[in-house]
Amino acid sequence: MKRLSWRERLLRMNQRSLFGTASRSLGRTAAAREMSGELEDVSTAAIARAEAVQRLQVGLFGIGAMVLLVGLASIIGGQADRIDELAAPEAAPTIEPSVAPAQANPLADAGVVPDIAAEPSPSPSPRPLDLPPPRQGAPVDAAPQ
Structure with missing residues (x-):
């Protein structure tokens, strides 16, 4: 059996279709070689090896491209x-930065809500709960003893 040259190996790889089977594409080249007088026996192991080499080449090219991109x-x-x-x-x-104006009520400025008084009306302060309750006879305003 004659060993194939690199050129012939590359030609076989390029002639192989992605969608066709390897034996079909190699069958065409073998038929063409029979006509020219060359007869070669291509085994399935050689086909599998060629496909493995092609997958290896594609994988190495992909890894190299990723290394270059990174x-x-x-x-x-x-x-x-x-x-x-x-x-x-x-x-x-x-x-110098200017002093920010006092906080305004944006809703009141837009007229959505009525104006709020500037000073809230004083509300009566609640009685402290920690003082004892006043005595019955003592005036309410008297200071505790």
């Missing part, structure tokens, strides 16, 4: 960090 992202991120470090800090404001 490296490129790392370089871009490093450059962005370096530019941020070298950039001048923002200047302080030259005008």
